[in-house]
Amino acid sequence: MPTGKDTPRSNCPIACALDLLGDRWTLVVLRDVLLAQRRVFSEIAVEEGIATNTLTDRLERLTEAGVLERRPDPRDGRSRRYIPTECGLDLIPVLVDLMVWGSKYTSVTAPESGTAPAEIFDRAVNDRDALIAEFIKQARDSDSE
């Protein structure tokens, strides 16, 4: 059971979810892992400029919480792969909703300038369930690479 702190601040599931996810970086890291299929330290959130000690900490917390799993990289002994668990995959809907809201109300003028092509944003609104299923499948496929 993922919990950010040892003692949850309340028994509200939203507040408890935010004990783990409620900070400036955690969901950005998960965006990379869950939607952009990034799996190794040096690929994650680099363009957003996260500090390396913060990234270490977030990957550690997410691993400890059971959202990600850490495995040795079979292709490079220096590397590790962070792959999403079922619990992690279940956060994809949250990320899709944030993407929809962010692209509607945020200063990101053109959706196509972001992480994903414009088509994704349309589908997030009009074909949400299928899009989520597709992200889940892509994430699963990336893990057996």
Next chain:
Amino acid sequence: MPTGKDTPRSNCPIACALDLLGDRWTLVVLRDVLLAQRRVFSEIAVEEGIATNTLTDRLERLTEAGVLERRPDPRDGRSRRYIPTECGLDLIPVLVDLMVWGSKYTSVTAPESGTAPAEIFDRAVNDRDALIAEFIKQARDSDSE
């Protein structure tokens, strides 16, 4: 257009959304306003123990971002009412998804011990769109009180 900082850290809509929403308290505050129909300072997040200066700051940021609107309270001149804008109402899906994830994976053992009755959690999974529509309606109705 809501932006947490003057300069967004990236042009990804998820990262930009998190510039405003990505911290320990903002979404808890919005949970109270959007799902629990709390509208005044002294009712919001009290049971979670947010510091008053932090609550002031979050309400200010959300107001400035156009997520909430601040109005004088017609019933008490000392009070103000924070009511959600359209932009704010559009965050309800995010909160519902967080609730679903939190109640599935968080140490909140029984959903009924949280903010809402158990029925809500079932509907969030099985009847999501209708539940969201209902929350939107409730939020709108609470504002004309």
Next chain:
DNA sequence: AATTTGACTTGCAAAATGCAAGTTATTTGA
């Protein structure tokens, strides 16, 4: 008129975050 209450400030300590510069274990290239 005196007290209470709602919505904040203010001051200060503690925690989180950012930045730059190490460290260690592979892996790569001459």
Next chain:
DNA sequence: TCAAATAACTTGCATTTTGCAAGTCAAATT
């Protein structure tokens, strides 16, 4: 083969954010 490069972290320190307790001030209550 062996020095240079690289991946994934640590460490130290400055800055920012957050929490806690106490104080302010105007409006409402008694």
